[in-house]
Amino acid sequence: MVREIEVAAVTQAVKALSIEANEVLGKDVLDCFQEALRNEESPVGREVLGQLIENARIAREEHIPICQDTGLAVIFLEIGQDVHLVGGDLKEAVHQGVREGYGEGYLRKSSCHPFTRANTGDNTPAVIYTDIVPGDRLKIWVVPKGGGSENMSRLFMLPPSAGLAGVKEKIVETVKEAGPNPCPPTIIGVGIGGTFEQAALQAKKSLLRDLGSANPDPELDQLEKEILDQINKLGIGPQGLGGRTTSLAVHIRLLPCHIASLPLAVNVQCHASRHKEITL
Numbered sequence: 660m661v662r663e664i665e666v667a668a669v670t671q672a673v674k675a676l677s678i679e680a681n682e683v684l685g686k687d688v689l690d691c692f693q694e695a696l697r698n699e700e701s702p703v704g705r706e707v708l709g710q711l712i713e714n715a716r717i718a719r720e721e722h723i724p725i726c727q728d729t730g731l732a733v734i735f736l737e738i739g740q741d742v743h744l745v746g747g748d749l750k751e752a753v754h755q756g757v758r759e760g761y762g763e764g765y766l767r768k769s770s771c772h773p774f775t776r777a778n779t780g781d782n783t784p785a786v787i788y789t790d791i792v793p794g795d796r797l798k799i800w801v802v803p804k805g806g807g808s809e810n811m812s813r814l815f816m817l818p819p820s821a822g823l824a825g826v827k828e829k830i831v832e833t834v835k836e837a838g839p840n841p842c843p844p845t846i847i848g849v850g851i852g853g854t855f856e857q858a859a860l861q862a863k864k865s866l867l868r869d870l871g872s873a874n875p876d877p878e879l880d881q882l883e884k885e886i887l888d889q890i891n892k893l894g895i896g897p898q899g900l901g902g903r904t905t906s907l908a909v910h911i912r913l914l915p916c917h918i919a920s921l922p923l924a925v926n927v928q929c930h931a932s933r934h935k936e937i938t939l
């Protein structure tokens with residue numbers, strides 16, 4: 660049975676989620692802040708974590724953005740193969756939702772031409788990824804992505820001989836070189852394998868996973884914990900002012916790759932880890 664969904668409903672959902680994502684930090688992130696506060700030994704680090712918790716409260720209660728950088732609007736769509744989208748162009752409906760959400764929510768417009776730096780004026784075009792899945796539902800994630808942490812992200816086409824040791828080394832090196840720039844404590848999204856572009860997309864998708872949740876693959880779960888432990892020995896700390904809480908989590912997704920390749924993408928996410936979702 661084919662189920663019809665009006666694209667106007669997509670516009671409304673993207674608009675509402677754009678505002679909510681920028682104002683309401685998820686419970687998973689807040690719980691991680693609290694846990695980090697309990698474990699942080701540095702007084703300055705504890706002070707910063709306390710400020711992040713207070714900042715999130717003020718944003719939520721006063722309906723203002725968690726951060727002045729309200730990001731590029733990254734949208735993931737999982738479209739059931741039994742869904743028939745009617746009433747217009749799906750991608751235009753998403754752009755319109757971003758336009759309305761960023762306009763009516765008084766969110767900063769961060770999209771510009773790479774050379775002239777002329778602002779597009781309404782935070783479009785949105786960055787849209789679509790995936791076709793079984794079923795008759797449409798799932799939408801809105802993931803505003805700040806520039807500071809995106810700038811510290813890296814893609815490596817490693818030789819296969821680099822192996823697991825080389826992968827671990829590059830992830831930790833990326834966080835070390837980023838230092839205070841990506842507004843730590845960060846979440847480190849990692850994509851291993853696939854092709855050049857798949858590795859980057861897997862790294863970004865890994866950021867959709869709730870903080871504190873286990874990786875469904877027990878070996879990757881163990882690897883995430885091991886790398887997080889190494890990162891949190893770097894001493895960068897909250898906002899780069901020193902301490903053990905440099906990152907809150909490492910999230911890894913892995914795909915098979917070419918016999919001649921070992922792609923690795925590290926997508927750094929700042930503490931303003933914003934993602935909201937709805938299923939239509």
Ligand code: SF4
Pocket residue numbers: 726727728729730804805806807808809840841842929930931
């Ligand atoms: S990196 Fe994140 S916390 Fe830092 S300014 Fe950008 S959006 Fe804000």
